[in-house]
Amino acid sequence: MASPKRFIAGAVCPRCAEMDKITMFTTEAGDQIRECVACGYTDALSDQPQPEAPEIETRVNKKANTDDHTVKQVVFFKAGSED
Numbered sequence: 001m002a003s004p005k006r007f008i009a010g011a012v013c014p015r016c017a018e019m020d021k022i023t024m025f026t027t028e029a030g031d032q033i034r035e036c037v038a039c040g041y042t043d044a045l046s047d048q049p050q051p052e053a054p055e056i057e058t059r060v061n062k063k064a065n066t067d068d069h070t071v072k073q074v075v076f077f078k079a080g081s082e083d
């Protein structure tokens with residue numbers, strides 16, 4: 001059953017690092033989708049119940065390597081040296 005989008009308080013987007021921009025909703029197929037309204041990032045979550053929170057830490061740690069490549073595309077601070 002599809003569910004309306006709900007903002008996840010305190011959730012930080014793994015792509016743009018914006019807080020409180022992540023919505024979560026369930027498709028008619030039963031897939032849980034996370035979506036960032038700031039940058040358009042989407043992530044499908046498996047529908048299986050998560051046993052304990054510690055597993056999330058492992059996923060975040062693993063993802064950090066992949067995100068490294070993404071971070072390079074986004075330049076927040078441009079150091080303009082005018083020497």
Ligand SMILES: [Zn+2]
Binds near residue numbers: 013015037039
């Ligand atoms: Zn985002």
